[in-house]
Amino acid sequence: MPYEIPNEGAIDRACCAALDAGDPLAVLRKEFVLPEGVAYFDGMSLGVLPKAASIAVTHVVDEQWGQGLVRSWNAAHWIDAPRRLGAKIAPLLGADGDDVIVADSTSVNLFKLLVAALGLRPDRQVILTESNNFPTDIYVARGVERLRGDVQVKLVSNGELDEAFDDNVAVVLLTHVDFRTSQLHDMAAVTRRAHECGALVLWDLSHSAGALPIDLRGCDVDLAVGCGYKYLNGGPGAPAYVFVAPRHQGQLDQPITAWMGHARPFDFSVDYLPAKDISRFLSGTPSIVGLAAMEASLDIWSQVDLSMVRAKSIAMSECFIRIVERQLGSTDVRLASPRDPNQRGSHIAFHHPQGYAVMQALIDRNVIGDFRDPDLLRFGFTPLHMSFEEVWRAATLLIEIVQTREWDQPRHRRRSTVT
Ligand SMILES: Cc1ncc(COP(=O)(O)O)c(C=O)c1O
Numbered sequence: 534m535p536y537e538i539p540n541e542g543a544i545d546r547a548c549c550a551a552l553d554a555g556d557p558l559a560v561l562r563k564e565f566v567l568p569e570g571v572a573y574f575d576g577m578s579l580g581v582l583p584k585a586a587s588i589a590v591t592h593v594v595d596e597q598w599g600q601g602l603v604r605s606w607n608a609a610h611w612i613d614a615p616r617r618l619g620a621k622i623a624p625l626l627g628a629d630g631d632d633v634i635v636a637d638s639t640s641v642n643l644f645k646l647l648v649a650a651l652g653l654r655p656d657r658q659v660i661l662t663e664s665n666n667f668p669t670d671i672y673v674a675r676g677v678e679r680l681r682g683d684v685q686v687k688l689v690s691n692g693e694l695d696e697a698f699d700d701n702v703a704v705v706l707l708t709h710v711d712f713r714t715s716q717l718h719d720m721a722a723v724t725r726r727a728h729e730c731g732a733l734v735l736w737d738l739s740h741s742a743g744a745l746p747i748d749l750r751g752c753d754v755d756l757a758v759g760c761g762y763k764y765l766n767g768g769p770g771a772p773a774y775v776f777v778a779p780r781h782q783g784q785l786d787q788p789i790t791a792w793m794g795h796a797r798p799f800d801f802s803v804d805y806l807p808a809k810d811i812s813r814f815l816s817g818t819p820s821i822v823g824l825a826a827m828e829a830s831l832d833i834w835s836q837v838d839l840s841m842v843r844a845k846s847i848a849m850s851e852c853f854i855r856i857v858e859r860q861l862g863s864t865d866v867r868l869a870s871p872r873d874p875n876q877r878g879s880h881i882a883f884h885h886p887q888g889y890a891v892m893q894a895l896i897d898r899n900v901i902g903d904f905r906d907p908d909l910l911r912f913g914f915t916p917l918h919m920s921f922e923e924v925w926r927a928a929t930l931l932i933e934i935v936q937t938r939e940w941d942q943p944r945h946r947r948r949s950t951v952t
Contacts, residue, residue, distance in 0.1 A: 535841075536848035543859060544852045549921035552852075558845055558916050564833050565766075565918045572923040574902040576915030577712075577740055577880045580766030585829035593825040605821075614824045615772075615793075615815055621831040622765070622774050625839065626738065626757065627748035632776055634811045635761070635824065639739055639773040641789070642758040643673040643706070645814060646775065649785040650704040650733045650756060651677070651684060657703035661732070664688045667712050670737055674706060691716070695726065702732040709747070710740035710878030713905050715870040717745075717878055721752045728753065733781075739763055742774075744846065744879035746839040749776055756781070764879065764915060765834065767827035775814045783809050791816040837917065845916035847874040849924050850881050853912060856928035857883070861935055869909055880913040885935070889952065893945040894934045900927045904952045 535555050538544065553559060566582040567573065573581060597605040606612050620630030636642065647660060660674045674686045689697045691711075698705075705727045710717050720736065727734045735756040741747055743764030749757060757776035761767030777785060786807075792798045793815035796806045807813040851874060857866060869882040885891050885908060892904040902912045912927065934940055 534844070536844045538848050538851055538855075544855045544925070546922070546925050549852065549925040552848065552921040556845065556921070558837070558841055559920070561833065561837070561917045562920070567918060570899050572900045572927050573919070574900065574912040574914070574923075574927055576766075576919075577744070577763050577878075577911070577913035578903055579762055579769060580743075580764060580830070580915065581918055582768070583766055583830045583833055585832065586766075586768060586826040589825045589829040590822055593822055598821075611819075611821050611824075614821065614828070615819050616812065618772075618824060618828055618831060619774060619811065621828065621835060622742065623776075625742050625747070625765075625834060626759075626776055627746065627750050627752075628776050629750065629779070632749075632779055632782075632811060633774055634814055635772045635774050635827070636815050636819065637773060638770075639737065639758050639760045640669045640673055641816070642773050642775045642814075643670060643735070643737070644677065645787040645789055645816070646735050646756045646758060646777075646785075647674060647677050647704060647706065648681075648788040650735060651681065652786045653733060653781065653784060654703035654731070657701050657732070658684050659699075659702045660684060660686045660704050660706055661694075661697055661702045662686065662688060662706040663694065663708075664690055665711060665713065666706070667708050667737065667739070670706055670708060694723070698726060698730040698732065700730060702727070702730060704733045704735055706735045706737070708737040708739065710744065712740055713869070713909055713911075714882055715740075715877040715880050717871075717876050720747070720754065724752045724754055738776075740878050740880070743834065743842075745843045749778075754778065761827050765827065766830040766917075768823065768830075770823065771827045772820060772823050775811070777811060777814060782811055782813070785813070787814055789816040793817055793819070833917065842916045843879075846879040846914045849914040849916070849919065849921060850874060850877065850879070850912075852921060852924050853914075853928045854881060856925065857931060860932040864935060866931075866935055879915070880911050882909045882911045884908050885910055887940055887946075889948065890940040890942075890945040891931070891934060892952075893947075894940040894942075895927070895930060897945070898930055898934075900930050902927075906952070 597609040618635040619633035623633040733755040738759035761771035867884045888908040
């Protein structure tokens with residue numbers, strides 16, 4: 534098995550070089566644009582650019598739009614793109630191709646699915662979620678609460694979830710991998726628990742798809758959404774995706790009943806007749822340029838063995854933690870993520886009281902991760918293009934910056950809008 538790291542002792546540069554030499558995924562690195570000298574640890578925020586995406590976007594803009602014009606909706610199959618891309622994402626989710634569609638943003642899709650799920654449980658009033666969920670999930674749920682008037686959002690902390698289930702819960706809304714700590718929910722167990730109490734489950738897979746194998750079908754999940762611009766490398770603001778279990782597709786009444794979700798949009802009829810299948814979760818006209826970039830990336834993902842991606846991600850994160858903790862064990866740097874790699878997604882987070890400045894100092898030296906309030910340094914592992922040598926470089930640079938207090942400069946403390 535590749536990616537075996539020594540059980541004990543120091544992880545040094547030679548060890549990382551040996552792991553790179555035996556890395557079966559290393560061949561994929563050439564598929565991506567990687568700025569010279571930059572070690573990129575922020576693929577859980579914005580994935581890197583696949584070379585094929587620039588080519589695809591140029592082609593769609595210059596040829597299909599520039600020359601083909603409106604004919605391209607049929608001739609270049611633009612009209613089928615949301616379903617075609619959904620089918621390409623499906624294997625990454627453990628879903629069937631007909632059960633996933635690409636549309637809108639994750640926030641908009643959360644709204645559509647939450648309202649639709651409440652419609653399936655008319656006698657229940659509660660949307661159950663966690664206070665540490667990604668804010669957009671909570672804000673959208675609160676928006677639904679305001680809109681409906683008869684629905685209540687129940688926020689619980691991570692450890693309280695199990696006791697919060699009762700027969701008033703209509704839908705449980707959870708992010709599979711915590712965006713701060715990387716804590717991974719047990720999808721099978723939580724879904725089972727929700728079903729036992731008669732609730733539906735809506736998973737936000739933004740930090741899961743492309744980060745680890747997922748089994749929506751096997752876990753009997755009802756609904757899911759996720760971002761296209763993180764591990765899936767779809768590009769800034771890339772379209773998002775929706776999964777709906779086949780048993781619910783014909784029943785769910787999603788609220789943004791726009792023409793692309795109509796059974797026959799080109800009838801232009803006055804009455805809305807929802808498509809019977811996953812297409813009913815479309816709303817308006819899809820963004821074709823964004824879809825083109827994302828499809829180029831998904832074609833790379835289709836060549837990838839996800840168990841290999843997971844094994845490399847775990848090995849990389851374990852190396853990073855081991856290198857950092859060996860040197861910084863008694864300093865202000867503390868692991869915020871679960872210590873067991875099977876309990877994590879594909880990023881790790883460390884606390885540091887001056888986390889923002891530390892991250893700015895790292896970025897200044899071409900190691901790019903990010904920062905989340907109040908004190909978290911986040912490092913993402915994206916095995917399609919990352920090397921163990923980069924892990925070694927980033928971890929040793931973090932040690933140096935903390936030990937020398939290189940972060941302690943006014944320019945590193947100056948907050949930008951995006952952290
Ligand atoms: C878990 C999760 N959900 C949703 C979003 C964002 O959704 P949107 O693309 O609609 O802004 C993010 C963004 O980082 C996220 O981490």
